[in-house]
Amino acid sequence: MLYSPKNYYLYIWKMCVTMNCSTKKLVPRVVIATVAVALFVVQLLFGEFPAWFFAFPMNLLVGVLWLVAIWEGYRRRATSVVVQYLLSAEATYIALAVAAIIGVVLGLQSEPSTTSWLVVGGGLYVLIVLTLVILRGWRNSNGVRWRFLITHCGLLLALLSMLFGAPDKQILRMQINCTPSREAINERGEKSFLDYELRLENFTMEHSEDGTPKQFRATVAVDEKVVDIEVNSPYSQRYGEDIYLVSYAPEGCVLQIVREPWRVVSLIGIVLLLLGAFLLFMKGFQNRGQ
Amino acid sequence: MIGWNIFPLFVVVTAVLAVVASVLALRDCRKSAIIASLFAVAVLGAFVVMLWVELERPPMRTMGETRLWYSLFLLVAGVATYAKWRFKWVLSFSTLLATVFMVINCLRPELHDKSLMPALQSAWFMPHVAVYMFSYALLGVATLLAIYYLVKRNESILPAIDNLLGGGLALFTVGMLTGALWAKQAWGEYWSWDAKEAWAAATWFLYLGAIHLRLMCPRGVQKFCIVLIVAFLSLQMCWYGVNYLPSAEKSVHSYNRNN
Numbered sequence: 001m002l003y004s005p006k007n008y009y010l011y012i013w014k015m016c017v018t019m020n021c022s023t024k025k026l027v028p029r030v031v032i033a034t035v036a037v038a039l040f041v042v043q044l045l046f047g048e049f050p051a052w053f054f055a056f057p058m059n060l061l062v063g064v065l066w067l068v069a070i071w072e073g074y075r076r077r078a079t080s081v082v083v084q085y086l087l088s089a090e091a092t093y094i095a096l097a098v099a100a101i102i103g104v105v106l107g108l109q110s111e112p113s114t115t116s117w118l119v120v121g122g123g124l125y126v127l128i129v130l131t132l133v134i135l136r137g138w139r140n141s142n143g144v145r146w147r148f149l150i151t152h153c154g155l156l157l158a159l160l161s162m163l164f165g166a167p168d169k170q171i172l173r174m175q176i177n178c179t180p181s182r183e184a185i186n187e188r189g190e191k192s193f194l195d196y197e198l199r200l201e202n203f204t205m206e207h208s209e210d211g212t213p214k215q216f217r218a219t220v221a222v223d224e225k226v227v228d229i230e231v232n233s234p235y236s237q238r239y240g241e242d243i244y245l246v247s248y249a250p251e252g253c254v255l256q257i258v259r260e261p262w263r264v265v266s267l268i269g270i271v272l273l274l275l276g277a278f279l280l281f282m283k284g285f286q287n288r289g290q
Numbered sequence: 291m292i293g294w295n296i297f298p299l300f301v302v303v304t305a306v307l308a309v310v311a312s313v314l315a316l317r318d319c320r321k322s323a324i325i326a327s328l329f330a331v332a333v334l335g336a337f338v339v340m341l342w343v344e345l346e347r348p349p350m351r352t353m354g355e356t357r358l359w360y361s362l363f364l365l366v367a368g369v370a371t372y373a374k375w376r377f378k379w380v381l382s383f384s385t386l387l388a389t390v391f392m393v394i395n396c397l398r399p400e401l402h403d404k405s406l407m408p409a410l411q412s413a414w415f416m417p418h419v420a421v422y423m424f425s426y427a428l429l430g431v432a433t434l435l436a437i438y439y440l441v442k443r444n445e446s447i448l449p450a451i452d453n454l455l456g457g458g459l460a461l462f463t464v465g466m467l468t469g470a471l472w473a474k475q476a477w478g479e480y481w482s483w484d485a486k487e488a489w490a491a492a493t494w495f496l497y498l499g500a501i502h503l504r505l506m507c508p509r510g511v512q513k514f515c516i517v518l519i520v521a522f523l524s525l526q527m528c529w530y531g532v533n534y535l536p537s538a539e540k541s542v543h544s545y546n547r548n549n
Contacts, residue, residue, distance in 0.1 A: 089506045096499040103492025110537045112483040214405040231408035232476050258478035270467050281460035
């Protein structure tokens with residue numbers, strides 16, 4: 001019997017659905033392994049993932065489209081084998097394993113390449129599974145599952161701000177002395193100019209008897225407003241932009257300016273996860289219904 | 291003057307109360323054990339407050355002061371875990387560890403003046419470390435029980451493993467996230483995939499894997515126990531193993547090396 005190409009694909013599709021259990025399990029595993037190999041090849045051919053491309057507003061746009069796509073996928077879960085697989089227990093185990101493997105790989109690198117294709121791809125897979133699981137599991141016949149929602153949304157927000165927020169994060173360094181300056185250096189070693197001036201008023205370094213530094217303190221004029229900056233006590237210039245004292249230099253000190261516009265998303269994620277940890281401590285994880 | 295010179299007196303009273311609490315816990319006198327522990331916490335806490343007033347600054351600047359907080363937080367974590375989870379041995383563990391830190395403080399007075407490096411002078415430091423130490427203990431016992439299960443196939447210890455894993459992972463999470471909040475304050479980023487942070491993340495996800503396996507596949511106890519053991523190995527890497535990795539040479543968490 002002859003099949004047109006369209007029918008042929010449909011035939012394979014149906015075969016996948018009705019295949020016996022072991023083969024059915026094999027297909028998604030092969031697909032995931034193939035994608036991982038493909039990402040590895042892309043990494044070798046093109047280098048790091050172009051994170052800069054997703055700076056604001058691209059990340060917001062892609063992020064919203066991404067959530068809409070997952071929502072649309074979730075609505076089709078009755079018919080889509082892909083969504084059914086991503087909602088399966090195995091997909092969750094693989095997501096957690098992928099996250100653990102990313103941790104191990106980054107932990108073995110002396111300069112962790114957080115923008116490699118495998119890390120970004122793995123992170124996105126974890127996000128897809130996590131979002132789908134939240135959509136399915138946030139309530140059951142007994143009502144809203146608060147603990148589930150708090151822990152899973154906490155992780156979702158933390159990962160979202162990590163993946164989609166990273167392109168907007170900027171870390172600038174600046175050596176300051178008694179002359180006012182706006183000129184800082186970014187992570188790629190390029191010049192970057194601030195919209196305010198920094199000038200060092202006074203820098204003190206306390207030593208203990210054995211010569212190790214005890215405390216550093218810099219008195220800095222930010223546009224002629226005088227502030228104290230210490231290690232562990234940064235100065236907040238505005239929301240999402242903080243100035244840190246990181247080191248001392250001849251005739252001055254080194255400041256670090258961190259711009260992290262999505263920090264509130266990270267913070268909400270962390271607070272939710274802490275709340276989840278508290279609930280886990282109080283109640284354990286045993287599902288009493290089982 | 292009220293200061294380190296009267297510390298040994300407080301150590302003796304705290305240690306005696308904590309030992310009494312441990313013995314009471316082992317003999318199942320739960321209420322008395324908790325009350326004795328709270329008295330131990332109060333006595334040590336009183337010394338911390340007195341030192342604070344005397345120094346006119348929070349006592350978190352020297353190594354000796356750090357060890358003082360370790361002891362206090364270990365006693366607090368011990369009584370909280372005992373009150374919640376009723377593990378008989380847990381008070382003995384916290385008493386032992388807290389007493390070791392207090393005795394070190396008595397025997398090595400030079401630590402009282404040795405300043406911490408500026409990055410460590412933070413209110414986050416002591417809870418961050420003490421909570422981690424406690425979670426390692428709970429997860430360590432969970433691992434031992436998992437090995438015991440794999441050898442003896444004794445179903446009756448499973449609830450104990452579950453509780454240890456729940457409590458241990460909760461404290462591990464608190465340690466990790468207080469670390470993240472502190473990192474933002476000290477270095478500017480919540481998470482920077484420094485070698486120690488990366489291994490902590492790997493360990494955390496492995497333990498999450500164990501919990502999910504337990505909840506979604508109640509019959510896969512063998513796999514669950516194996517994941518627990520793998521996760522504990524990863525925890526060893528996170529705790530001290532990273533110090534031996536070349537990747538940690540630039541780590542911001544290497545405070546114990548001479549440089």
